[in-house]
Amino acid sequence: MKILVCIGNVPDTTTKIRFDNEMKNLDTNGVQWVINPWDELALTRALEIKEQSGGKIEKVSVINVGKADAEPTIRKALAIGADDAFRIDAEPENAYFIAAQIAEVAKQENFDIILAGKEASDFNEAATGSMIAEFMDINSVSAVTSFDFVDGNVSLKREIDGGKETISVKTPFVAIVQKGICINPRIAAMRGIMMARSKPIKVSNPVQTQVLVEYKAFDLPQPKAACKIIDPVETDKLVDLLHGEAKVI
Amino acid sequence: MSIIVFSESRNGKLKKNSLEAVAYAQSIAVATSKPIVAVSVGNVDDQELALLAKYGATKIISVTNQNWLAHDSREYTKLLAEITEKENADTILFSHSNMGKAIAPRLSVRLKAGLISGVVAIPDSFAPITAKRKAYNGAAFQLVSVKSDKAILTLNPNSCEIKENPVNVNIEVYAPKSAYNAETKIESVDVVTGKVILTEANIVVSGGRGLKSGDNWAHIEELANVLNAGLACSRPVSDEGWRSHEEHVGQTGKIIAPDLYIAIGISGAIQHIGGVSGSKVIVAVDKDKDAPIFKYADYGIVGDAFDVMPRLIESFKKFKNL
Numbered sequence: 001m002k003i004l005v006c007i008g009n010v011p012d013t014t015t016k017i018r019f020d021n022e023m024k025n026l027d028t029n030g031v032q033w034v035i036n037p038w039d040e041l042a043l044t045r046a047l048e049i050k051e052q053s054g055g056k057i058e059k060v061s062v063i064n065v066g067k068a069d070a071e072p073t074i075r076k077a078l079a080i081g082a083d084d085a086f087r088i089d090a091e092p093e094n095a096y097f098i099a100a101q102i103a104e105v106a107k108q109e110n111f112d113i114i115l116a117g118k119e120a121s122d123f124n125e126a127a128t129g130s131m132i133a134e135f136m137d138i139n140s141v142s143a144v145t146s147f148d149f150v151d152g153n154v155s156l157k158r159e160i161d162g163g164k165e166t167i168s169v170k171t172p173f174v175a176i177v178q179k180g181i182c183i184n185p186r187i188a189a190m191r192g193i194m195m196a197r198s199k200p201i202k203v204s205n206p207v208q209t210q211v212l213v214e215y216k217a218f219d220l221p222q223p224k225a226a227c228k229i230i231d232p233v234e235t236d237k238l239v240d241l242l243h244g245e246a247k248v249i
Numbered sequence: 250m251s252i253i254v255f256s257e258s259r260n261g262k263l264k265k266n267s268l269e270a271v272a273y274a275q276s277i278a279v280a281t282s283k284p285i286v287a288v289s290v291g292n293v294d295d296q297e298l299a300l301l302a303k304y305g306a307t308k309i310i311s312v313t314n315q316n317w318l319a320h321d322s323r324e325y326t327k328l329l330a331e332i333t334e335k336e337n338a339d340t341i342l343f344s345h346s347n348m349g350k351a352i353a354p355r356l357s358v359r360l361k362a363g364l365i366s367g368v369v370a371i372p373d374s375f376a377p378i379t380a381k382r383k384a385y386n387g388a389a390f391q392l393v394s395v396k397s398d399k400a401i402l403t404l405n406p407n408s409c410e411i412k413e414n415p416v417n418v419n420i421e422v423y424a425p426k427s428a429y430n431a432e433t434k435i436e437s438v439d440v441v442t443g444k445v446i447l448t449e450a451n452i453v454v455s456g457g458r459g460l461k462s463g464d465n466w467a468h469i470e471e472l473a474n475v476l477n478a479g480l481a482c483s484r485p486v487s488d489e490g491w492r493s494h495e496e497h498v499g500q501t502g503k504i505i506a507p508d509l510y511i512a513i514g515i516s517g518a519i520q521h522i523g524g525v526s527g528s529k530v531i532v533a534v535d536k537d538k539d540a541p542i543f544k545y546a547d548y549g550i551v552g553d554a555f556d557v558m559p560r561l562i563e564s565f566k567k568f569k570n571l
């Protein structure tokens with residue numbers, strides 16, 4: 001079996017979000033690029049499962065839709081332990097476009113399990129994983145918080161309102177994963193970084209897709225009014241304000 | 250043409266976000282004169298379904314067949330595609346919930362319908378549908394326009410004002426044409442009862458590392474109890490195992506948008522704020538007057554949480570006549 005992990009290349013979570021004058025593009029000056037946090041968890045879990053599978057899982061690959069500037073992030077995934085990588089050489093326009101590209105590679109390469117994160121921390125579409133599954137007409141399980149592989153069988157847990165369901169699913173499938181599948185992402189060790197240098201990144205051109213949406217412009221939230229500070233002994237007053245002024249209780 | 254709203258329910262009761270979605274549909278219906286058709290899958294009785302008419306749904310398609318009660322994303326996508334065709338719909342609305350996020354993107358691919366996910370306000374314009382959505386974990390908004398004939402939107406909580414607009418409704422019990430052929434199987438269900446569901450709670454009480462240890466949660470729990478609130482925590486709290494992962498909010502945890510978020514002993518790191526910035530009102534209790542959380546809070550108390558919490562509980566109890 002082969003696992004494909006989708007990795008987004010996103011601004012580090014501490015990035016101050018600013019745009020160009022037209023409010024069209026992110027101002028990327030000084031931005032640090034990282035593997036999308038959930039994708040890092042997905043990759044970590046995929047590697048754990050591979051190691052426990054007694055050879056049943058032959059390889060874990062990563063895929064990114066992005067231009068050449070995403071390669072350092074892909075190398076990082078290889079350094080963490082992915083066996084090889086795919087990069088579709090295109091601007092990652094939106095979830096629909098990205099998913100179409102990934103589905104194409106996943107089909108050609110016969111991946112059995114595809115992992116995507118619950119959302120990318122740039123555009124937060126929370127859509128790519130499910131879209132890949134529909135492009136391929138295969139199963140998808142969302143909100144996955146636990147992923148086990150025992151005796152060749154996959155068992156997933158997904159979050160539902162106020163609880164969890166244990167799900168069995170036929171391969172191939174896409175799992176859209178979140179916190180819980182593992183706690184801390186694996187960190188690249190020196191040896192991994194050295195080995196990553198010689199691991200292959202297969203670069204291909206994008207396939208044509210339809211354009212279904214158009215981004216107009218970005219906009220920043222209104223600055224918040226100053227916080228009203230209430231004396232620690234005046235908790236009654238806070239309650240009054242929440243009731244009378246803010247009207248939330 | 251019509252507007253479809255996918256309505257979610259639990260234990261026979263419609264979820265609040267589903268009523269919100271119908272209210273949102275009304276803003277489109279008023280501008281475009283399209284009827285609103287709500288779709289419900291599950292055992293919801295007519296009286297409960299009729300609530301959807303209070304917010305403007307003129308037709309309800311109710312799928313009650315047992316087979317369809319287990320949620321399989323692929324099968325639900327087929328069902329919704331079938332109903333979209335039957336109702337000649339060009340706009341399909343979901344909540345930006347676990348279920349909405351599982352089905353809407355698949356339906357977008359199936360119908361070649363542009364998806365705007367995580368919408369935060371009623372559309373700026375209707376032909377084509379152009380709406381504002383959340384991006385960069387709430388640090389920005391993005392205006393997106395649909396280019397295709399059909400549009401799909403997933404709606405964040407508080408994306409519109411909920412206005413009643415009672416209409417007469419026709420409930421159609423519908424037997425899907427496509428068979429239910431799921432390849433996913435639910436082996437077991439593990440439901441926690443009696444807890445307020447965090448992502449749906451109107452009020453959320455949240456504790457951070459400032460509380461020092463998982464043994465110090467009694468006040469947080471009592472406060473939540475008095476307010477009938479959901480419980481949340483910052484990431485280090487769940488990483489340390491003081492609380493379960495289900496309570497972790499923020500960029501890598503749950504994203505919530507309650508009316509009132511009360512943060513206690515939480516410094517307000519950007520990654521934490523990313524998960525709670527959609528809250529209508531934020532209250533912070535922290536002993537450090539320079540903690541970043543006060544930049545995001547509407548009301549703040551600078552003080553020791555262990556002194557403030559008991560007083561806060563008393564004040565809320567008094568207010569609630571408890």
Ligand SMILES: Cc1cc2nc3c(=O)[nH]c(=O)nc-3n(C[C@H](O)[C@H](O)[C@H](O)COP(=O)(O)OP(=O)(O)OC[C@H]3O[C@@H](n4cnc5c(N)ncnc54)[C@H](O)[C@@H]3O)c2cc1C
Pocket residue numbers: 013037456457458459460482483484485486497498499500501502513514515516517518519520521524534535536537540552553554555
């Ligand atoms: C990629 C990435 C993703 C992340 N995702 C998340 C996320 O999803 N959610 C999240 O929460 N964090 C996330 N973090 C971590 C985040 O950066 C912060 O480390 C974390 O939010 C801090 O948690 P805290 O506020 O509980 O703790 P601290 O920052 O330690 O703050 C504790 C606060 O308690 C106050 N305090 C101490 N004692 C008392 C007392 N007796 N009474 C009152 N106040 C007191 C202190 O003044 C301080 O302000 C992420 C980090 C990274 C790098």
Ligand SMILES: Nc1ncnc2c1ncn2[C@@H]1O[C@H](COP(=O)(O)O)[C@@H](O)[C@H]1O
Pocket residue numbers: 005006007008009036038039063064065066092095098115116117118119120121123124125126127128129
């Ligand atoms: N450019 C990309 N290349 C590869 N995978 C991506 C890309 N963008 C998003 N993904 C995957 O899709 C998930 C959800 O992203 P999104 O739908 O954009 O919020 C991410 O967690 C990744 O696993």
